Amino acid sequence: MRTFLIRHINTLWLAIAGISLSLLLISPDTISQESISQFLGSLGTMALLVYIGLSLARSLLMIPSTPIILAGAVSFPEQLLIVFLISLVGIVVGGILVYSFPSFGDYGSYLESKYPDKIRFLKEKMHGPYSFWIVMGWSIFPLVPTDVICYVAGLVKMNFKKMLTALVIGELPLIVLYIYLGTEVGEWLRI
Numbered sequence: 353m354r355t356f357l358i359r360h361i362n363t364l365w366l367a368i369a370g371i372s373l374s375l376l377l378i379s380p381d382t383i384s385q386e387s388i389s390q391f392l393g394s395l396g397t398m399a400l401l402v403y404i405g406l407s408l409a410r411s412l413l414m415i416p417s418t419p420i421i422l423a424g425a426v427s428f429p430e431q432l433l434i435v436f437l438i439s440l441v442g443i444v445v446g447g448i449l450v451y452s453f454p455s456f457g458d459y460g461s462y463l464e465s466k467y468p469d470k471i472r473f474l475k476e477k478m479h480g481p482y483s484f485w486i487v488m489g490w491s492i493f494p495l496v497p498t499d500v501i502c503y504v505a506g507l508v509k510m511n512f513k514k515m516l517t518a519l520v521i522g523e524l525p526l527i528v529l530y531i532y533l534g535t536e537v538g539e540w541l542r543i
Contacts, residue, residue, distance in 0.1 A: 399427060400434070407438050411446025411499055414462070418494070421527060425534025432531055439527050440520070443498065447519045450499045451506035463503050470496070474504040483510050484518045491522025498523065 406420055417439065424435040454460040464471060477486055483505070490501040498519070505515040 400431075403427070403435075404438055404442075407442030408445055410442055411449055414499075416497065417443050417446070418530060421530040422534040422537065425531040426537055429535055429539075432535065436527055436531055439531070440523065443523050443527070444516065444520065446499060447502040447516070450502040451512065451515060454503050454506050460503060463500055467497070467500050470500055471504055474501065475508060478504055478508040478510060483508070484514050487515055487518035488522040491519050492525060494526055494529075 403420075403424055406415075407417075407424075410417055410420055420442070421435070421439045424439060425432060428435050450463075454463075474486070474490075477483075487501050487505055487510070490496055491498050502515065502519065
């Protein structure tokens with residue numbers, strides 16, 4: 353079984369990603385803040401472990417971190433520090449995977465086909481002295497996928513520690529904002 357998994361890891365990963373993307377296309381509400389929160393709520397005591405798994409697998413499944421962070425804040429309003437730490441670790445793990453293994457599961461081809469102009473632009477800009485600030489600025493902006501900047505940072509061989517530091521600094525305010533918004537939405541839903 354183990355050799356089968358090792359030999360076919362890319363195929364299995366692509367199948368999971370393909371199923372996830374198909375679900376998103378057929379029913380965009382499948383992976384939303386509300387659906388994730390309802391799913392976590394139905395799990396009872398296992399919910400936090402599933403949330404950790406979702407946060408860590410998010411990048412592999414090509415799911416944005418925003419709905420997962422918001423759902424965590426709605427689902428675990430008494431454990432916001434834990435939601436913060438899990439979210440940060442999930443984003444960092446995703447960034448490291450995309451930076452270190454851009455061809456894993458053909459993820460690089462997916463990003464190249466989905467964001468060709470952004471990647472071309474970033475490749476040009478990342479060779480200069482402002483690569484740290486570009487990664488940080490990209491990470492703090494909520495409407496762009498963080499995985500793209502980590503992918504490009506890996507392609508241009510940006511210093512790993514520099515990329516990771518810029519990623520964390522950029523993501524910190526966003527995670528705090530999403531947790532705050534998720535808490536507010538959760539309070540509104542519980543009224």
